[in-house]
Amino acid sequence: MPLVELRGQIIHYEDSGGPGRPLILGHEFLLDSRMFDPQVLVLSPEFRVIRWDARALGRTQWDGKPFSLWDSAEDCIALMDYLGIEQAVVGGLSLGGHCALRAALLYPERVKALVLMGTRATREDAQQRDIYMDMAKIWSSEGPIEPLLHILASSLFGEPQRFKHWFGRWRMLTGAHFLASSRCLVERDDISKHLKDIHCPSITFHGLEDLSVAPSQGELLHLMLPGSTGFVPIPGAAHAANLTHPEILTPPLLEFLRAHA
Numbered sequence: 001m002p003l004v005e006l007r008g009q010i011i012h013y014e015d016s017g018g019p020g021r022p023l024i025l026g027h028e029f030l031l032d033s034r035m036f037d038p039q040v041l042v043l044s045p046e047f048r049v050i051r052w053d054a055r056a057l058g059r060t061q062w063d064g065k066p067f068s069l070w071d072s073a074e075d076c077i078a079l080m081d082y083l084g085i086e087q088a089v090v091g092g093l094s095l096g097g098h099c100a101l102r103a104a105l106l107y108p109e110r111v112k113a114l115v116l117m118g119t120r121a122t123r124e125d126a127q128q129r130d131i132y133m134d135m136a137k138i139w140s141s142e143g144p145i146e147p148l149l150h151i152l153a154s155s156l157f158g159e160p161q162r163f164k165h166w167f168g169r170w171r172m173l174t175g176a177h178f179l180a181s182s183r184c185l186v187e188r189d190d191i192s193k194h195l196k197d198i199h200c201p202s203i204t205f206h207g208l209e210d211l212s213v214a215p216s217q218g219e220l221l222h223l224m225l226p227g228s229t230g231f232v233p234i235p236g237a238a239h240a241a242n243l244t245h246p247e248i249l250t251p252p253l254l255e256f257l258r259a260h261a
Contacts, residue, residue: 027095229260
């Protein structure tokens with residue numbers, strides 16, 4: 001299991017290796033790098049795919065201190081430094097996409113292109129913030145109870161039963177980890193006014209049944225990024241469209257990478 005100490009964390013990552021052009025992917029809240037299994041299968045013969053687990057999630061060993069998406073962006077760049085990667089396509093789903101945008105703002109010379117899935121540049125809606133924090137309170141006091149797991153799975157996948165193998169991973173997540181990662185997600189700042197400063201090529205994917213981030217937010221992101229090559233709607237997909245509908249998402253992703261990686 002590849003682990004490396006970076007910026008006070010023990011970061012878990014997976015690297016497909018090989019001579020291909022590098023793509024670095026960050027996962028969504030409550031998921032981990034394994035969510036990109038369908039993409040690695042298709043992309044790794046041609047590209048070097050690196051995926052990593054964010055602080056307080058997956059198999060990364062978090063130091064227990066509060067952190068923000070800007071910290072996550074610095075973690076991503078530190079991992080690139082460790083792997084000797086000067087420039088890469090950087091992307092991810094939601095939490096990972098928010099991180100990728102911030103990496104592009106902090107280090108524009110390191111980010112060759114952006115792959116954004118279920119991502120928005122604005123702050124979290126007040127109602128959605130309250131929902132996340134209420135879930136964190138329940139998780140801390142009662143643990144990952146079954147009704148809560150089903151709510152999360154429905155939001156992420158649309159079909160809870162199809163992805164129940166994630167339930168076992170979620171049951172291992174402590175209340176402190178859930179709370180810290182929730183705060184990282186919902187207390188993020190609005191960076192929409194800075195999107196004009198991101199000039200690298202980008203592509204935006206969004207599930208049309210996404211209840212966590214409205215598809216209109218993804219389309220707005222596409223319209224505001226100067227280098228955007230397109231907005232790709234995924235019919236029938238909820239939030240984690242890359243997992244539930246890889247047959248729709250992966251082909252245009254591959255085409256984008258061939259053109260811009």
